[in-house]
Amino acid sequence: MRGASSAPTGRIPVALALPAAAGLTFLVLPLVGLLTRTPWSDLPARLAAPGVLDALRLSLGTATAATVVSVILGVPLAWLLARSSFPGRRVVRALVTLPLVLPPVVGGVALLLVFGRRGLLGGWLENAFGVTVPFSTTAVVLAEAFVAMPFLVISVEGALRAADARYEEAAATLGATPWTAFRRITLPLVLPGLAAGTVLCWARALGEFGATITFAGNFPGRTQTMPLAVYLALESDPAAAIVLSLLLLVVSVAILAGLRERWMSVP
Amino acid sequence: MRRLTALVALAILTVAGCGGRASDTPTGTVTVLAAASLTESFTQIGKDFEKANPGVRVRFSFGGSSTLAQQITSGAPADVFAAASPATMKQVTEAGLAAGPADTFARNQLVIAVPKGNPKRIVGLADLTRPGTKVALCAATVPCGATAATALGAAGVTVTPVTLERDVRAALAKVRLGEVDAALVYRTDARAAAAQVDGVEFPESTKAVNDYPIVALRTGPNPAGAKLFVAYAKSEAAAAVLTHDGFQRP
Numbered sequence: 001m002r003g004a005s006s007a008p009t010g011r012i013p014v015a016l017a018l019p020a021a022a023g024l025t026f027l028v029l030p031l032v033g034l035l036t037r038t039p040w041s042d043l044p045a046r047l048a049a050p051g052v053l054d055a056l057r058l059s060l061g062t063a064t065a066a067t068v069v070s071v072i073l074g075v076p077l078a079w080l081l082a083r084s085s086f087p088g089r090r091v092v093r094a095l096v097t098l099p100l101v102l103p104p105v106v107g108g109v110a111l112l113l114v115f116g117r118r119g120l121l122g123g124w125l126e127n128a129f130g131v132t133v134p135f136s137t138t139a140v141v142l143a144e145a146f147v148a149m150p151f152l153v154i155s156v157e158g159a160l161r162a163a164d165a166r167y168e169e170a171a172a173t174l175g176a177t178p179w180t181a182f183r184r185i186t187l188p189l190v191l192p193g194l195a196a197g198t199v200l201c202w203a204r205a206l207g208e209f210g211a212t213i214t215f216a217g218n219f220p221g222r223t224q225t226m227p228l229a230v231y232l233a234l235e236s237d238p239a240a241a242i243v244l245s246l247l248l249l250v251v252s253v254a255i256l257a258g259l260r261e262r263w264m265s266v267p
Numbered sequence: 268m269r270r271l272t273a274l275v276a277l278a279i280l281t282v283a284g285c286g287g288r289a290s291d292t293p294t295g296t297v298t299v300l301a302a303a304s305l306t307e308s309f310t311q312i313g314k315d316f317e318k319a320n321p322g323v324r325v326r327f328s329f330g331g332s333s334t335l336a337q338q339i340t341s342g343a344p345a346d347v348f349a350a351a352s353p354a355t356m357k358q359v360t361e362a363g364l365a366a367g368p369a370d371t372f373a374r375n376q377l378v379i380a381v382p383k384g385n386p387k388r389i390v391g392l393a394d395l396t397r398p399g400t401k402v403a404l405c406a407a408t409v410p411c412g413a414t415a416a417t418a419l420g421a422a423g424v425t426v427t428p429v430t431l432e433r434d435v436r437a438a439l440a441k442v443r444l445g446e447v448d449a450a451l452v453y454r455t456d457a458r459a460a461a462a463q464v465d466g467v468e469f470p471e472s473t474k475a476v477n478d479y480p481i482v483a484l485r486t487g488p489n490p491a492g493a494k495l496f497v498a499y500a501k502s503e504a505a506a507a508v509l510t511h512d513g514f515q516r517p
Contacts, residue, residue, distance in 0.1 A: 125419075134446050135401070135429040212423040217430025217441070218406065222432075232433060235333040236408035 016049060031249070038246055039239045046243045051220050051229070056247065059226040060255075062137065063205040066144035067152075070201050074152040075194065079182065083151070084159035093157075100150050107146055108214025115142070132229075139216035141224050144205035152201040159193020160186070206252055282448065294322045296315065297492035298344065300335040301327055302351035302410075302445065305458050308512045309349070309500075315508070316499045323492055331434045332356075332410055339364060339484065346482050346487030346494050349479065351375070352410035356480040366490065369480035372501045373514040375453045376476055377411075377418055378466035380442045387448045391469050392422045395449055401451040403441040405427040410477060411435040414449040417475035454479070455513040478517065 039046070044053075080086075081093055099107055115133040116122045125131045133139050167189065171181040187194070209227040218225040218232065226248040233241035280408065301309050306329045313325040328335070328345070332355035339345055340362045348365075349372075350356040356369045381389050387400060395402050405412035412431065419426055429447060432438040438450040443463045457466030481500050483493035499505055506516055 112444055112446060116444060116446050213433060213437075217403070218432065219428070219430050232336070232406050232408050232431075235331060235406070235433070238337065 006144060034242055034249075037143055037239075039243055043243060046240060047247065049240070050077065051224075051245070052244065054221045054222055055226050055229040055244070056251065058137070058140070058224065059206055059248070060251070062140045062144055062225060063202055065141045066205040067198060067202040069141065069145045070149040070152045070205075071194075071198060074108055074149045074197075074201075075156055078153045078156035078160060079186070082157045083165070096153050097150050099147050104147055104208065104210030104212075105214050108143060108211035111139075111143060111146060111211065111215040115139070135217045135219065135223060137216075140225060142210040143215045144208045147208050147211050148201045148204040151204050152197040155197025156190060156199060157192050159162075159190035159197075162193070163189040170173060187210055195259075199259060203252065203256065206248070291509060293320065293489070293491040293495045294491055295492060296324045296488055297324055297346045297489050297496045298326050298328070298487065299347040299496060300339065300343070300345045301329055301347075301349040302332045302335070303329050303434055304351055304453050304455055305349055305479070306410075306454070308509050308514065310334075311508050312500060312505045315504060316496060319499070319504075320339065320495060323495065325496065330403040333358075333408065341348065342486075344486070344488050345484055346489045346493035347481065347483055349500065350410075351477060351479055352413070353478055353480055354413070356482065358476055359484070360482065364484055364486055364492065365451060366483040366485045369482040370497075370501060371478045371517040372481045372505070373479040373509045374476050374517055375455055375479065375514055376472040377414055378457050378468055378472065379450050379466045380439055380450045380452045380457045380460070380464045380466055381448065383463055384466055385465050385467065389449050389467055391467075392419060392424045392426075392471060395426045397425060400449065401447040402426050402428045403430050403432055403438045403447040405435055405438050405451070406433060407430040411438070411451070414475045414477050418451070418469075418471045419475040422469075422471040429465075452459065457515040476515075479514070 077096065081089065081096070102110075112119060112134060114120045114122065115125070117126060117132065117134070122133060125133065133142065163186065167185050168181045171185045172178070176184065207227055208225070209231065212223070212225060213228055213231070218224050218228050220229075224232075226244060228243045230241050230248070233244055299309065299313070306327075309327055309329075313327060316325055317323060317456075330338075332350040332352055335348065336350065336355045336358040339348055339359050348356070348359055350359075350369075353369075353371075359365055361367055379389055379392070379395070381387065387394070387397075389395065389400070394400065404415050407413060407416055411434070430440065430441065432450075435452050435456050437458055439452045439456050441447045442450045442452075443460055449467075452466075454466055454468075457464050481497055483490065483497045487493050510516065
């Protein structure tokens with residue numbers, strides 16, 4: 001570890017190095033466990049099993065859609081929390097972070113109580129438009145966005161608070177409309193925070209299990225994402241579950257590393 | 268996560284129950300891992316058992332049979348295993364963890380669970396194929412799903428479910444919430460939810476009867492207590508509770 005990088009500080013204090021090493025071990029050890037039990041010999045056959053690619057494709061697609069929804073709705077929400085003052089802002093912030101503390105299964109039930117056939121909006125949606133949300137791919141996206149959006153909002157809000165608001169004020173004095181200032185000044189300023197929040201949001205959506213299986217059910221090709229496939233494989237064939245978990249890990253790490261190269265090339 | 272919590276809980280319970288290890292008369296805590304469909308019956312049987320055997324306490328962990336079997340083969344400190352299918356029991360007995368052969372103590376059949384009053388007038392398996400009828404089944408990897416597949420096969424009916432649920436209670440929950448029109452669940456589950464759910468009997472269910480085996484585990488911390496509980500679960504008194512809840516005798 002020592003001398004591996006050109007760190008600006010000379011010596012790493014032991015009081016930090018020891019817990020840091022312990023923390024890293026704690027996080028990585030389960031991964032090692034997964035790798036030691038992986039059935040390497042029949043890995044290709046298991047990866048080619050029917051349904052595996054469907055689940056992976058569905059997972060990547062829904063996580064990306066949920067992230068898009070979260071960015072479109074979450075960035076304005078973060079701006080509202082960071083830049084404007086209105087009565088009850090603290091309550092609103094607490095409400096935004098609610099999905100973080102709510103067990104995802106409860107989130108799934110709550111979504112059913114809103115979008116289900118007997119839910120607050122579900123009955124109306126079905127009668128007026130013939131749309132039923134539960135058990136559809138849309139339901140997967142909604143469940144994932146519900147659970148993952150707070151991560152994005154919190155990241156972006158933090159970045160907005162850290163960004164210097166005087167640039168926006170300067171833009172305003174030069175005649176920029178608030179929308180132009182947001183687009184041309186604020187957004188580029190918080191881009192690293194937005195990128196970090198987006199990645200966090202996407203990763204959380206990809207791993208989503210509880211709200212999805214409760215709200216969207218489980219059907220291969222339509223609502224069975226990788227975490228659901230892992231859970232159900234665990235019921236009958238733990239080796240298959242390990243292979244699926246490994247695949248999800250490899251793909252998500254590859255995508256995240258790729259994005260980091262591209263987006264976060266901040267020196 | 269759920270599994271981890273269960274394991275931690277079990278570990279704590281086991282430590283608490285270690286008092287009975289040395290003596291011959293069973294005391295302490297018996298830890299029973301039982302299929303989710305046994306929740307109501309075993310809770311009652313556990314109370315009766317504690318009354319009949321002062322000094323012995325029973326702790327239950329209910330869950331999907333396959334999950335429980337995996338917890339046991341991964342070393343969960345349990346004394347008794349009661350499964351919803353011989354296949355899941357086999358995972359434990361074949362790992363050499365059972366103190367003896369498993370015995371069937373109850374049997375269960377499927378019914379079609381429909382919302383109270385049966386608004387879609389479902390009377391048999393064939394009605395599940397009607398367009399616009401939303402059906403929840405268990406995934407084929409859990410016992411209720413395998414049993415449902417057998418029953419549907421016997422009836423020559425192909426159902427396209429909207430969801431394949433992780434266990435029988437999850438399938439039932441979708442009926443209770445009104446999100447599906449029907450689900451194939453055990454008769455006992457439908458009975459336990461009788462306030463919101465009607466159970467429609469169908470003839471093909473007799474071709475897919477589920478045996479419930481029980482066994483004392485060799486590796487548990489309280490072998491004497493385990494033997495005692497297994498004997499009680501096969502007794503007349505327990506059979507009365509089980510039949511009352513909709514199980515059949517083996």
